[in-house]
Amino acid sequence: MTTTSRDALMSFEDAIATFDPVMGLEVHVELNTHTKMFCGCPTAFGAAPNTQVCPVCLGLPGALPVVNEKAVESAIRIGLALGCSIAPWSRFARKNYFYPDMPKDFQTSQYDEPIAFDGALDIVVETDDGPQSITVGIERAHMEEDTGKISHLGGATGRIHGADYSLIDYNRAGVPLIEIVTKPIEVVPALAPAVARAYVTELRELIVALGVSDAHMHQGSMRVDANLSLKPRGRSEFGTRTETKNVNSIRSVERAVRFEIQRQAAVLSSGGTIVQETRHFHENDGSTTSGRVKEEAEDYRYFPEPDLTPVAPDEAWVEALRATLPESPLLKRARIRQEWGLSEHDMQSLINAGALDLVEQTVALGSDPADARKWWTGEIARISNERGLDVAVLPITPADVNRIIVLTSEGALNDKLARQVIEGVLAGEGGPDEVVASRGLAVVSDDGALMEAIDDALAAQPDIADKIRDGKVQAAGAIVGAVMKATSGKADAARVRELILERVTGV
């Protein structure tokens, strides 16, 4: 069914004046284990279709699953980092439904016996009254396998409707997933969209800090389903919820929640009822549309997976994993902000650039935090944006940046040259010292050579010397510019200025 008519919306302000939103967020995280959940196939993203498959993940008759211990380890670490209890005994279950992207026509998941349950994640939300701390309850985190990927081809929309044919790539089938489910989130209504965004942001930070997933929303290694319902102010029982899928960026989470609040409020206010359904989010206009309307309630006929034995992590193992947990990103940010004396805004741009850890590592090597921030969130972040890549995956290390900062503070590089060194390092020309040497980027520090260029410049603009002698020292800028040009920017501008003043005033 294609939706042609736009849904009626109530203004957000009116909606939250009448209704209390209740959210439930389900986040799927694709683990970065080398092999799949139940077989030894590689999980690398982007391989040619159906090249990372075997009888097990293709669900061939007779093949059997074996649990990936590394995935269990990651699940436990995520659970612990979310303050969950780790079940001493948990089981996999089969979720039965027919769909061609699922080789066995059931998904091996966990049902009523998840590996981790009952935790919480603290988040900070910006409000008009400043930052506010909120605790989001975590219902459970469980293990499951991903499905294959279907491409609908031949149609205009890339959707199944109107497609001529569909192709299935099972490379992703069986990749380990952790599904993290919140308890119902009920906050100050106006904050709901921002809370959704802050939760997903914080969770992503945590996952990345744990090192268990790339958590790239645009590549689908982190996926969010947003459940939302409204209840009239003062009512205690929850309303009918919708589940919005395809929410592929952190910003979209906020938009999707906001849209559903406005849409559901309009439906309810006009006397309508909310249909329990799956909705799809549309990046282009921020709307959600109804998925296929199901004629009957979905019955997954869950039952314990008889091909697998229970997962029973012993306490010593769990405690050993607890000892590997990183500092919570929230606490870490507070600590760093204080240590470096950053404003809330500076801190936010550092996080937005994805460069917090890189800056921290650069500072650990001896750099001044301000210098480290300048390069990582300036030139390097600019290039990463240009290339559409995360800063962290660019081929430049905190050690490289630290070296550039050292060379600059020693006067061997100026900012312009430093940018060229960064460019060279990113181009694979070697470390900063190698790039300096091979590109001949050292600052011209030979006063004799500079003097020659200064004399030439003064001769070309004879009025400048007079102006300087008359006390208009800023006029020297024109000569500095000319000298920098003549030396291809390799001169130290401050030194050039000194030399000009010496020459003209004879001091």
Place this chain on the structure above:
Amino acid sequence: MSDLTRLDASETAASVAAGQVTAREVTSAHLDRVNQTDEQVHAFLHIDRNLALAAADAVDAARAAGEPLGPLAGVPLALKDVFTMRGAPTTCGSKILDGWRPPYDSTVVERLRQAGVVVLGKTNMDEFAMGSSTENSAFGVTHNPWDLQRIPGGSSGGSSAAVAARQAPLAIGTDTGGSIRQPAAVTGIVGVKPTYGAVSRYGLVAFSSSLDQGGPFARTVLDAALLHEVMAGHDPKDATSIDAPVPPVVAAARGELGGVDGLKVGVVSQLQGEGYEPGVQARFDEVVELLTSMGADVVEVSCPSFDYALPAYYLIAPSECSSNLARFDGMRYGLRAGDDGANGVEQVMAITRAEGFGPEVKRRIMLGTYALSAGYYDAYYGQAQKVRTLIRRDFEAAYRDVDVLLSPTTPTVAFPIGERADDPIAMYKADLATLPSSLYGGPAMSLPAGLGDEDLPVGVQLMAAVQRDEQVYRVGAALESALQERWGGPLLDRVPELVQGGAA
């Protein structure tokens, strides 16, 4: 060698090892026997003469090179068509898999290959191992060599018939609720369901994952033990595989662990009497007397939960099968029907499954789907699991007092083809005595106990505690030799000659 098809597996292997006969000669003799008899018996769905001879040649070459040979090297075997094997189709007796050639070997086939056992071909079976007669095969019924008008048991009826017809001295079947033991009983041979988890299920196309177990068919207890030892052992590819040494089944079968003198044998009250044919009961009573005369301490044991084994089984097995068989949807392999360019994917799946599955498979898928449905789960699947726990407790209590339990294997001798085809409940009752130990997971053997009504074979079932497989072999071997002494030779000597004019 006058007739290589009359040798036991152990004798054949010894002859090959001694150089008295080549594996190729042995294999050829059995392939010839299949050629001469299978038009009547229809035990095999697939024979690849070249593949079998190549496997035999590999054994002969290994021997010539002086390499040590395993205890069954060069012995031909008939493999139930539910195990994957490279180079051959796997159909599971179903149209829905017609033409599918698996790209991988089951662990059982890998082990057979390593042991030098020569796989002759794939045998007929009830579709997806659901049935007790092979009548549910999509590729025709298999006939019992004792009486071609009768069923050879099921679901591993092709394998049992092949051994009884001397087409192969060994065969492999799978047993979910009795599918090795019941066919063994009605064809007068030895069949063993090992402890659940003893034999890897990797490459065994699943019917009911928590019950399926591969096991041996043979003409003697020792041959069954030798094959058991080749098949069993831990497999990291099967999470339910037991990670412990295989019990000493061969030593037990050779009598090295002792006979039955002083052993405590329990006769299960619930598995005899009413519902058991007089001829079956008579042979069973004789076995009990014989054991007593051999020094065993035979006592009556009551296992009240066994009365609920049949309903519990027919909830658990269909529930698991409804999920296991979901993958046969026409998308990736096997039959695809209804793909006319107009039908959507769900219609193609539905049409494929409607055309590809037979009525018994559909019946069980529907039963299982229902039993797992929201609102019914607790009353059916959940309740059945509770019964399973009670049955396990009955067994555990019994094995605190006795070493083995004893019952008839089946309530009747082989029934005529067609007799129960339209009466599923009557068909299900063929497994009445075998279901309890399937639900429990312990080892069980069917051993020929003589001829019953209509001069057809009767089997006695020996059951033991989980991971005490050697116990059934120990008692089985002692009983076998006492019975054969009484009969003046193996029971199978009395199977009718299938080839006109005597042995080939």
